[in-house]
Amino acid sequence: MFLVAADAALLVFIAWRAALSGASFSDEMGRMAPNVAPTILAALGQTGIICCGAMDLSVGSILAVAGTVFGVLHARGVGPSGCFAACFFVAFGLSAYNGLLIRVLRIPAIIVTLAGLAFYRGLALILAEVASRGFGEQFTLTGDAYHRPGQMYAGWILLGALAIALWGECFGKTPRTWLALGNSETACRLSGLDPAKVLFSAFVVGGVFLGLAALLDVSNHITIEPARLGAGFELSVIAANVLGGTSIFGGQGSVAGTALGGLFLYLLGPAMLYAGVDEYWRTAVQGAAILAVIGIDCALGRRRKMMEELR
């Protein structure tokens, strides 16, 4: 409820300032869909993973690899649909590969994906240099057809994915096994579910959403820089989850909360613009706002957790 109110307040503030400055509110909203869709889509996938008590820190770097593949194929003259498919399946495959690695090596997910954060970034840089001769810093995407999903259909794809996620949350069986794993691994095992398999399924489903997110994000860009694309993306994705009430320890989370959290994160940007926050301070203010919300959230849950610990 707190988050609904916060989102509404930001929207009203933006509408008010937009009206004052003579800009059109509907223009502002039109800009919103392409920018907010990748974060919310990736965050939805992450919700399932966090519900299991794991976390994927490498989403930003996976995005960079997918974007690099897109750029390389575009530079070689592959048609739009081929680029889109490659982009989607690279992101999906790498996310699933993370899950597989965790399952096979039995290392905490945070460590595997923290390593992935560096590994995939390096992979993107090397791939860009190997696959295209005379590569300098960035790919430029020309041709409207390549931008169609990100710029025109982003809102519809987002709504469709949200509907499917909500349906899965209400009626699906697999999302429940994630919650079971997040609540108690022992209970999960005793009731006949294999924890490693359940976690893997969360990474596979998360990969589908991450693939869509990569597709929308990459096709929304005009230039693709493998060194910078998706940097810090994992933080906004996790922040959207935490803001939306997903427990970072697993066992709790909702689709609607995540969507609202992602919306709040995005709205902070235009709101800061209208409030006249100095350009150099924006990263700091955004970081502070996220930390404040997460800090308050954790501090409120502290008493309960302490009582549980000291039973």
Place this chain on the structure above:
Amino acid sequence: MRRIALPLLLVLEVAVLAPLSGVRSTHFLSTFGAYANDLSIQAAPILLLAFGMTIVLISGGIDLSVASMTALVACVLSKFEPGPQFWVTAIPLGLVLGAGLGLANGLLVAACDVPPIIATLGTLFLYRGLCEAVLKGAKYNPFFDVPGYSRLGELPGALILVGVVLIVGGAWFRGSRWRREILMIGGNRVAARYAAIPVGRRLVEVYTLSGVLAFLAAVCFTAHDGSASQASYMGLELQVIVAVVLGGTAVTGGRGTIIGSVLGVLLVAVLVEGLQAGGSSFWIQDRLPFKFGNLRFVLLGALLVFGVWLNTRRSGERPV
């Protein structure tokens, strides 16, 4: 076998990578001396950060913000006027700032109960954003004009700084009651609380120490480079964590040694040094279609997974 595995790996790595960095068998002593010189200057600040990171990991937490803290302290230091008064104005302020940034991390973790990885991932971006806010796109380099400052980045100065911290600090740490309390907090928090250990206060101390060491590392870095920018030291936290984990510290807390981390840092430093040297002037670059230095991220990631895998295997733990 376990005790000699790491030193053995280090010797092997030096043997493979030292020729890349310009060590020749004909002038072995002089070229190897220069190599060791480069290596220790490069490893010095990372050793300082790894000392703090080891203790944070032992306590069951993680500090992802060390690189951003180091950068923020360096940026603030770079705004001061050069000259002798730098020592009495900037240095104490930098120390207080480093401790304050660490304290903020500690309070988030201990008082607000934010999971350490989330709290420090947040401050990673917050402190990096503050770097931008402090410098506003400009760049200052006063460090070489401060009398005696640049000596801290050269061989004897940096080694004395690191030596004092590692040997004196490490010796105190090894025998202290504080270490045992941290180990117990990392091993079992609830049990530590029942044993009347002030868990919250210890955690705040641990993260503050990490901040203070980030200040020392910032001094070490700026004394060597002479400048700092808002993009300095990005991704350094990963290098530090990889080094510490390779040294046998458990990411789940409750186990770890300083000496292991020192070996881990040297392992990573030899690798990074070899890649940089191999990329700059050597025949390898002509035969590879990509920049040799970009391999760094890939190898660091692979090393981290490998190190943790080795650690969890030999301790027989089976985490999810």
